[in-house]
Amino acid sequence: MLHTAYRPEKEMGLRRIFTDSGHLVRPAVVLIAALGIFLIIRALVIPKAFGQYGHYRPAALMEIRQRPIVYAGQDQCVMCHDDEAKTRAAGKHAHVACEACHGPLASHANDPAAHVPKLPDVANLCRRCHEKDAAKPPGFPQVVTAEHSGGMTCNSCHQPHNPHL
Amino acid sequence: MIPGVDGFMYPNEIELQWGLLIVLYPYITGLVAGAFILASLERVFKVEAVRPTYRLALLTALAFLLVAPLPLQLHLGHPERSMEMYLTPHTSSAMAMFGFVYLWYLTVVLLLEIWLDYRVDIVRMAQSTTGFMRLVYKALTLGSENVSPAARRIDDKVGYTVTVIGIPSAFLLHGYVGFIFGSIKANPWWSTPLMPIVFLFSAMTSGIAAVLLLYMASVKVKKIPIDMRCLDTIGKYLFYTFLIDFTLEMLDLVHRTYEADESFRSLDFMVHTRLMFSQIILQILLGTLVPLALLAANQLWKFSEAKRRVMYLTAALLTMVGIFAMRWNVVIGGQLFSKSFLGYTTYKVSFAAREGLFTAVGLMILPFVIFVVLVILLPPWPERSET
Amino acid sequence: MEISRRDLFTIGGKLLVLASAGATLEQITGAEPATEAYKMADHWWGMIVDIDKCIGCGNCVRACSNENHVPDGYFRTWVERYQVTEDQQPQVDSPNGAIDGFPPSTHTGVKSFFVPKLCNQCAHSPCVQVCPVGATFVSPDGVVLVDQSYCLGCRYCVQACPYGCRYLHPDTKTVDKCTLCYHRITQGLTTACCENCPTGARQLVDFKNPKDPVHEFLRHNKVQILKPYMATGAKVYYKDLDGSVR
Numbered sequence: 164m165l166h167t168a169y170r171p172e173k174e175m176g177l178r179r180i181f182t183d184s185g186h187l188v189r190p191a192v193v194l195i196a197a198l199g200i201f202l203i204i205r206a207l208v209i210p211k212a213f214g215q216y217g218h219y220r221p222a223a224l225m226e227i228r229q230r231p232i233v234y235a236g237q238d239q240c241v242m243c244h245d246d247e248a249k250t251r252a253a254g255k256h257a258h259v260a261c262e263a264c265h266g267p268l269a270s271h272a273n274d275p276a277a278h279v280p281k282l283p284d285v286a287n288l289c290r291r292c293h294e295k296d297a298a299k300p301p302g303f304p305q306v307v308t309a310e311h312s313g314g315m316t317c318n319s320c321h322q323p324h325n326p327h328l
Numbered sequence: 329m330i331p332g333v334d335g336f337m338y339p340n341e342i343e344l345q346w347g348l349l350i351v352l353y354p355y356i357t358g359l360v361a362g363a364f365i366l367a368s369l370e371r372v373f374k375v376e377a378v379r380p381t382y383r384l385a386l387l388t389a390l391a392f393l394l395v396a397p398l399p400l401q402l403h404l405g406h407p408e409r410s411m412e413m414y415l416t417p418h419t420s421s422a423m424a425m426f427g428f429v430y431l432w433y434l435t436v437v438l439l440l441e442i443w444l445d446y447r448v449d450i451v452r453m454a455q456s457t458t459g460f461m462r463l464v465y466k467a468l469t470l471g472s473e474n475v476s477p478a479a480r481r482i483d484d485k486v487g488y489t490v491t492v493i494g495i496p497s498a499f500l501l502h503g504y505v506g507f508i509f510g511s512i513k514a515n516p517w518w519s520t521p522l523m524p525i526v527f528l529f530s531a532m533t534s535g536i537a538a539v540l541l542l543y544m545a546s547v548k549v550k551k552i553p554i555d556m557r558c559l560d561t562i563g564k565y566l567f568y569t570f571l572i573d574f575t576l577e578m579l580d581l582v583h584r585t586y587e588a589d590e591s592f593r594s595l596d597f598m599v600h601t602r603l604m605f606s607q608i609i610l611q612i613l614l615g616t617l618v619p620l621a622l623l624a625a626n627q628l629w630k631f632s633e634a635k636r637r638v639m640y641l642t643a644a645l646l647t648m649v650g651i652f653a654m655r656w657n658v659v660i661g662g663q664l665f666s667k668s669f670l671g672y673t674t675y676k677v678s679f680a681a682r683e684g685l686f687t688a689v690g691l692m693i694l695p696f697v698i699f700v701v702l703v704i705l706l707p708p709w710p711e712r713s714e715t
Numbered sequence: 716m717e718i719s720r721r722d723l724f725t726i727g728g729k730l731l732v733l734a735s736a737g738a739t740l741e742q743i744t745g746a747e748p749a750t751e752a753y754k755m756a757d758h759w760w761g762m763i764v765d766i767d768k769c770i771g772c773g774n775c776v777r778a779c780s781n782e783n784h785v786p787d788g789y790f791r792t793w794v795e796r797y798q799v800t801e802d803q804q805p806q807v808d809s810p811n812g813a814i815d816g817f818p819p820s821t822h823t824g825v826k827s828f829f830v831p832k833l834c835n836q837c838a839h840s841p842c843v844q845v846c847p848v849g850a851t852f853v854s855p856d857g858v859v860l861v862d863q864s865y866c867l868g869c870r871y872c873v874q875a876c877p878y879g880c881r882y883l884h885p886d887t888k889t890v891d892k893c894t895l896c897y898h899r900i901t902q903g904l905t906t907a908c909c910e911n912c913p914t915g916a917r918q919l920v921d922f923k924n925p926k927d928p929v930h931e932f933l934r935h936n937k938v939q940i941l942k943p944y945m946a947t948g949a950k951v952y953y954k955d956l957d958g959s960v961r
Contacts, residue, residue, distance in 0.1 A: 179478055180478075180482070182474070183474060183476060183478040183479040183481075183482055184479070184482045184486075185472065185474065186447070186470070186472030186474050186479065187482070187486060189470035189471060189472055190439075190440060190443060190470060193470065194435060194436070197435075201414070205414070205415050208415060209415050209416060210416075210865070213416055213849070214416075214849075216755075216852075216854070216855050217849075217852050217853070217855075218416070218418050218419075218849040218852065219849040219850070219851075219852035219862060219865075220849070220862050220864075220865055223852075223860065223862035223863075223864070223865065224755075224854055224860070224897075226862075226863075226864070227860055227894055227897050227898060228897060228898050228901045228902075229898065230783075230897075230898040231898075232782075232898060232899060232902070232904070233781050233782045233907070234778060234781070234782055234899075234904075234907050234910050234911065236899075236904045236905070236910055237910070256913075258913070258914075258915055259913040260910050260911055260913075262778075262910065262911060263774050263778075263910075263911040263912070263913050266781075267778070267781045267782065267907075290816075291772045291773065291774070291815075291816040292770055292772045292774075292913055294816075294819060295819060296770075296771065296817060296819050296820050296827075297798075297820045297822065297823065297825075297827045298771060298796050298797070298798070298817070298820055298827035298828050298829050299770045299771065299829075300767050300768065300769075300770065300828075303770055303914070305770075307819075336795075336806075336807040336808065336809070337879075338793075338832070338878070338879030339788075339789070339790045339793050339809060339811075339812045339879070340789055340790055340873075340879050340880065340881065340882040341879045343882075345870040345873045345874060345883065346870065346874070400869075403869075404867050404868050404869055405866070405867065405868015405869075405870075405883060405887075405888030405889055405890075406866070406867050406868050406888055406889065409848075409865070409866075409867045410867060412847075412848040412850075412865065412867060413847050413848055413867070415848075416848055416849050417847065417848070418846055418847055418848060418849050420844045420845075421844065421845050421846055421847040421848075421871070422845065423845065423847040423869065423871050424847035424848065427847075508871075511845075512841075512845070512874055512875050513841060513875075513877070513945060514841060514874070514875055514876060514877035514945065515874060662874075663874075666879075667877055667878070667879055667961075668807065668879075668961040669961060670805065670807055670961065
């Protein structure tokens with residue numbers, strides 16, 4: 164059979180090819196070593212549980228959830244300020260949240276004594292919503308303040324919590 | 329009114345996100361891909377005439393490739409986090425995948441091909457030099473000094489295979505840069521399937537021009553006679569690739585103009601105002617039509633050697649400027665108009681900032697410094713360095 | 716001595732504060748947070764905006780800025796004023812994002828209205844698609860968020876957002892955007908912008924909550940999303956949106 168035939172020149176040739184291409188193994192080893200080091204480093208430094216919900220760091224969700232709240236929210240305000248809440252509920256501003264005019268007050272809700280809210284600046288506050296502008300919905304109550312009040316502040320006539328005269 | 333803004337921009341759009349450094353990034357990557365493709369012409373397509381530039385082109389490609397990630401790195405808000413791109417690459421992100429294409433190209437293609445081609449020289453120098461340089465060359469041999477004729481034949485075969493793999497890799501490298509822009513559907517100035525192929529051909533154009541310039545410079549420095557046949561051949565290839573590049577860009581322009589979709593009025597206005605100088609004058613007139621005319625003239629008529637040299641030099645320099653302007657117009661132009669198509673903002677290059685002009689100039693000089701170091705370390709003219 | 720009802724509430728409030736301070740302390744120390752009752756899988760957040768109710772007061776912009784410490788000159792939400800001539804060419808302004816509302820309009824005889832803008836919390840978000848490292852993502856409850864400690868600041872996502880909702884925070888050098896007040900909505904509160912909208916023009920909605928008014932709203936109104944041809948799966952629905960809005 165053919166493969167049993169001893170052919171020394173063939174074997175020599177093969178060996179030569181091996182020795183002459185031996186140097187090619189070296190860059191391959193360098194590459195594979197680099198790849199191996201990379202994979203080890205990657206396994207060590209990749210954030211914990213990365214990819215649990217998707218391609219991101221799941222801990223980020225809780226970090227974002229723990230950011231501080233600045234606006235306490237309607238329900239907190241009316242827990243204490245029920246008189247004002249009642250007045251407001253009876254009027255046109257029933258759906259305007261307290262902090263929409265009074266500003267962010269979570270700090271006050273958390274510690275009422277330490278953080279006393281300032282009264283809003285009425286001259287600018289009311290105008291932001293009620294100054295006449297063609298872009299506002301037609302049914303929305305709006306006035307040209309310069310003509311409407313003759314320089315008087317809005318709350319000389321309107322009670323902000325229930326603005327109807 | 330906001331200074332520098334005409335009409336209406338979404339408020340977060342007024343400030344440009346990608347500046348001069350991101351203009352450099354596709355420019356430099358383009359030079360890599362172009363230079364490599366020129367080198368492979370000799371190797372794979374057996375264009376004997378460009379042989380004198382083979383090694384030069386490989387070293388040019390390597391010098392620019394080493395610098396290519398730097399502008400990206402410097403523009404990041406958090407450069408120290410850039411490794412995340414390799415640690416947790418997002419497979420749907422063109423930018424993340426680019427990192428791998430880059431590494432593949434650097435290690436498997438370019439370094440391997442240079443190593444195989446220079447092995448004989450490296451081994452020789454490892455034996456002939458002394459001191460520190462000897463150590464460097466010894467390290468570069470990777471511990472094998474077998475440069476027998478049989479080993480060299482094998483190197484040549486493997487090198488050929490690497491080049492064959494390298495051509496699509498070079499296409500991939502720069503096509504991918506085009507894809508980074510071309511795949512942004514939110515931006516009509518970028519979003520076109522032609523973008524990768526336009527980037528590819530402009531890359532080849534600028535890369536060939538760069539090698540032509542470096543070849544002319546190196547024969548000047550080395551005081552060796554210039555090979556006019558080589559120069560003419562490079563000039564011919566420059567002409568053809570530039571012609572294809574220009575055709576593709578015009579196809580894009582004609583297509584946009586003819587379709588005239590909702591973004592057209594806005595983009596058209598931008599090209600005629602804010603991009604007038606950089607697009608119409610610098611890119612199309614000076615940077616494309618003039619060099620194309622010079623190169624075309626050389627295809628039609630026979631000029632004297634001295635004239636040809638001046639013509640090639642001018643054409644190549646203008647090409648480099650034109651392709652740079654093209655990158656500028658893509659990157660910067662794509663951010664000057666509002667995605668509401670109702671307004672325009674302005675880009676001002678800062679000088680000393682991290683992403684400013686000085687950094688950019690430094691980054692453009694750096695590849696040439698690396699190139700000089702590489703040329704000293706691995707002389708592309710072995711027959712002369714022996715004398 | 717008479718104790719008023721308010722005083723009682725104040726004392727009660729203080730007790731509540733103590734309790735909530737305890738919760739925060741737990742959160743800081745990394746123990747099981749008190750809000751663990753919130754199940755992400757049970758929610759799918761979005762918003763509805765009723766153009767005809769918006770009065771351009773800018774309350775939402777101010778509220779967002781206060782709640783989220785948005786840096787000056789950048790916006791997680793803003794309001795645009797459209798003034799559209801008969802040929803449907805809009806003139807748009809949004810002075811400083813309308814953080815102080817709008818100066819009275821000088822145009823007369825044109826169609827005009829306000830459009831509040833914010834992140835559309837896209838389900839197929841192009842910004843998330845392009846992020847190279849997974850620093851921005853759609854949370855399991857449908858909010859597009861940015862991981863500030865992982866973002867490279869490459870700004871590819873800013874380029875990819877068709878709506879201009881993202882910016883690079885000048886201090887953190889990471890990308891920042893609307894979180895749909897994730898820290899509030901996961902604790903049963905509404906967003907700062909919705910809380911402070913005086914006319915109810917914007918409303919936080921939960922598509923997975925069968926009792927949410929959004930279902931009724933979507934059945935009875937003609938709605939539109941911004942740039943629908945972008946196919947981003949935007950979850951901010953606009954009622955009475957004019958064709959000229961971009």
